[in-house]
Amino acid sequence: MLKLHIPPLGEQHQADLQALQDTVNQQVDYAAQVAYAKGSWDNKPRGLFARLKPQLAAPLSGNGRCVYCEDSWADEIEHMRPKDFYPEQTYVWDNYVLACGPCNGSYKRTKFALLLANGELHELHRPRGSAVTPPPAGGYALMDPRVDNPLDFLWLDLNTGRYTANSDDEDSPQAKRADYTIKILGLNARDSLVRGRKAALSGYLALLKHWCDERESWTEAKRQSWLQDFHQQRYRSVWAQLVRRYRQQRLHADSFATAAAFIECFSRAPEALDW
Ligand SMILES: [Zn+2]
Numbered sequence: 001m002l003k004l005h006i007p008p009l010g011e012q013h014q015a016d017l018q019a020l021q022d023t024v025n026q027q028v029d030y031a032a033q034v035a036y037a038k039g040s041w042d043n044k045p046r047g048l049f050a051r052l053k054p055q056l057a058a059p060l061s062g063n064g065r066c067v068y069c070e071d072s073w074a075d076e077i078e079h080m081r082p083k084d085f086y087p088e089q090t091y092v093w094d095n096y097v098l099a100c101g102p103c104n105g106s107y108k109r110t111k112f113a114l115l116l117a118n119g120e121l122h123e124l125h126r127p128r129g130s131a132v133t134p135p136p137a138g139g140y141a142l143m144d145p146r147v148d149n150p151l152d153f154l155w156l157d158l159n160t161g162r163y164t165a166n167s168d169d170e171d172s173p174q175a176k177r178a179d180y181t182i183k184i185l186g187l188n189a190r191d192s193l194v195r196g197r198k199a200a201l202s203g204y205l206a207l208l209k210h211w212c213d214e215r216e217s218w219t220e221a222k223r224q225s226w227l228q229d230f231h232q233q234r235y236r237s238v239w240a241q242l243v244r245r246y247r248q249q250r251l252h253a254d255s256f257a258t259a260a261a262f263i264e265c266f267s268r269a270p271e272a273l274d275w
Contacts, residue, residue: 001068001070001145001181001187002151002237002240003066003145004059004097004145004146006055006059007055009093012046012132013052013093014093015046016045016048017091018090018091019054020044020045020090021091021092023034023145024088027087030087031131031132031133034083034085034132035082036087037084037090041083049077052093053098056096056097056098057074059100061234062231062232062233063232063234065100066098067097067098067099067145068187069100069185069193070234070236070237071235072100073100073172074098074100075098076098076099076101076104077097077098078096078098078104078108079096080095080142081112082124083208085112085124085135097146099274107184107186111123112123112140112141112142113141113184114136114139114140115138115139115140119173131221141177142180150181151240154166154182154237155241156197158245158254160194160198161195161201163188164178164182175180196234197237197238200238201238203233204233204238204239205265206260207210207230208265208269208272209265211272212268215269227275230275231255242262245272251266
């Protein structure tokens with residue numbers, strides 16, 4: 001997962017969303033807002049959201065890959081803060097990212113947790129038949145890639161393809177948020193993702209070697225075209241972690257087989273560190 005830079009919405013689209021949100025907010029109480037938000041979202045204006053989707057897709061890496069898993073095609077607007085608990089954010093632009101079906105529908109769904117003032121992680125549940133009341137106050141546990149830089153929170157082990165919290169203190173809010181995000185999105189639980197990250201490593205090395213060996217014989221147009229293709233690669237977090245470790249001069253300490261080859265290529269083509 002990488003930080004997303006999504007531009008602010010244009011005035012008309014902002015007004016369109018606000019008008020929809022007003023219809024939720026006007027419901028008589030919180031429970032009515034929750035019920036209304038669900039029905040409203042199921043019947044949202046297709047044309048408007050068809051126009052919004054490309055704006056959410058534009059900053060995604062790897063040819064529109066899912067913001068969470070970086071593997072599958074992102075085609076669903078996902079509420080980071082679920083409308084079941086936060087109906088007041090049903091039509092709020094800053095609450096949207098574009099995710100794939102498995103991440104949105106099978107893993108995250110309506111799961112959400114808060115970090116309370118006492119440091120406790122509080123998972124939101126609303127069993128069927130229980131009172132529909134607002135969540136308690138607290139910080140959001142799930143990382144928000146529109147606000148947070150996931151690289152600050154997550155550590156990707158290039159040897160195993162698995163994520164851990166990027167913190168030595170497992171009780172820190174940062175570590176709790178990282179662990180919760182990894183768990184709720186199944187980032188390590190899905191073997192296909194773990195294997196995908198490992199495979200991405202060899203894919204990136206092949207591309208980097210190709211660039212190092214050939215770029216001087218290429219025209220500028222060929223270089224630009226090649227770079228465009230490079231940016232279509234999936235699992236951009238793998239690349240980001242490679243660059244981070246190289247810049248820290250710690251890539252040699254990561255015990256994966258191709259570390260030395262990456263170090264050699266980065267030293268020959270330092271411009272790649274800015275890709
Ligand atoms: Zn996904």
